[in-house]
Amino acid sequence: MFARALDNQPRGTICIEDLEIGMTRYLLKTVTDRDIEMFAEVSTDRNPVHLDDSYAQDTIFEGRIAHGMLTAGLISAVIGEQLPGHGTVYLGQSLKFMAPVRPGDTVRAEVKVTAIDHAKRRVTLETHCAVGNTVVLKGEALVLAPSRKFD
Template sequence: MGKTINKLKIGDKDYFEKTITETDVYLYAGITGDFNPAHINQVASEKTMFKGRIAHGMLTAGLISAVLGTKLPGPGTIYLGQELKFTKPVRIGDTIKAEVEVVEIIPEKNRVKLKTICTNQNDEVVLEGVATVLAPKE
């Protein structure tokens, strides 16, 4: 049998899906202090390479945290690190699916590495990377 931690195994997957709203973007801006016009100013954002407002990249990345902390590995998971690559903008109204997949298990350290990927409603990858977590023991 392969390496396991709390019944996790290589290839296990789960996801969280959410439509990004204007309220999400404004709340995230308020919480973080990131009032970049690319996110909150329609007129200014139309002059950027994106030709309109986009969601904060880290707002999208936060959806990965939702999967890790509530689904896989689940409650009690401690986020240790995340490599991220933002590949496409996320716009207000996009439905984002954040998916994680167990790719490595290090039982002696109780650590798990997971492939992380976010896609939009058109199955376009908007974010990809690898998360390292401390998995719950139970």
């Protein structure tokens, strides 16, 4: 659904046995008009603040913005592709939207391991997205990490 992300870190799987508190992974993605249009089509969220320049100009944002969940989807991409990676199951995610993402903005989506429950294979991740020095989204994810014991 998204165009190529830039400057990504290696993809794959980090099993729970190899995770450590403080580990981080990220991706960079420039959000395009096409990304916003495709997200609107897939999600059926056609709010004109995302799609109509004239309408969006008269909002508090003074211009079009990307869907918040499009930005949140970048967090999912880091979790599912990098940390912990392939085989990870999302259990929960909190999100707080701090600032808008606009077409053309490059978003840095990052996750950081903050807690590991080896017995339950659960990993807590601090999550955030930023455009430059501006945090646009922050939250926390709880995931079920892959394990070599279940290969």
